[in-house]
Amino acid sequence: MNNPASLLILLLLAITFLQSSYDKLFYWKDNVSWLTGHFSKTILKNTVPLALVTILILELVTGILAIAGMVQLLYNGDRIYGFYAAVLSCITLALLLFGQRLAKDYDGARTIVIYFIPAVLAVYWLN
Numbered sequence: 001m002n003n004p005a006s007l008l009i010l011l012l013l014a015i016t017f018l019q020s021s022y023d024k025l026f027y028w029k030d031n032v033s034w035l036t037g038h039f040s041k042t043i044l045k046n047t048v049p050l051a052l053v054t055i056l057i058l059e060l061v062t063g064i065l066a067i068a069g070m071v072q073l074l075y076n077g078d079r080i081y082g083f084y085a086a087v088l089s090c091i092t093l094a095l096l097l098f099g100q101r102l103a104k105d106y107d108g109a110r111t112i113v114i115y116f117i118p119a120v121l122a123v124y125w126l127n
Contacts, residue, residue, distance in 0.1 A: 009122045010073070010082050013089050016115060024056045032066035042102040046085050052100070058092040069126070079126045086122035093119055103115045 024031050035048045044051055062085055069082025093116045100109040 003125075004078070006082060006122065006125050007070055007073060009125070010070045010085060012102055012118060013122065014032070014063050014066035014070070015086055016063075017059040017066065017089065021056055021063060022051075023058040024052060024059070028052075036106070037102050039099070044099065044102060050111075055092065055095065058088065060094070062088045063094055065073070081125040083123065086126050087118040090116065090123060106116050 031052060032049055035052060036045070039045050039048055039051075065081050065085035065088060069079070069085045072078045072081045093112055097109055097112045097116070100112060101105075
C-alpha cells in the first residue's frame, strides 16, 4: 500500500459527505425548517429547499466518488476517482462556507474550513 494518506483522507471525505447526505435525506423536513430560519435574513431565504437539494446531490456524489477512489487506489493505484472526489468536496465545502458566511454564522464557517484543509490536501496528493 503506497498511498495510506490518500486512502485515509478519502475515508474522511466518504464518511463526512455520506453521513451528511444521509442526514439531509432522512431528516429532510427538520433540515428545511432549521435552514429556513438560519437563512431568513439572506438572499437564500426563498431558495432553501433548492439549495438543500443541490448540496445533498453534491455530498452524495462526493461520498460515492471517495469510496470509488479508495477502491480504485487499492485495486490498481489509479487516482482519478479520488481526485474527482477531492475536487468536488472542495467545491461543496466552498458552497457551504458561502452559505455560512451569508448567514453570518462564523463558527459554522470556521468548522467548514477545518474540513476544507484536508480536502485541498487530497486534491494536491491525488493530482
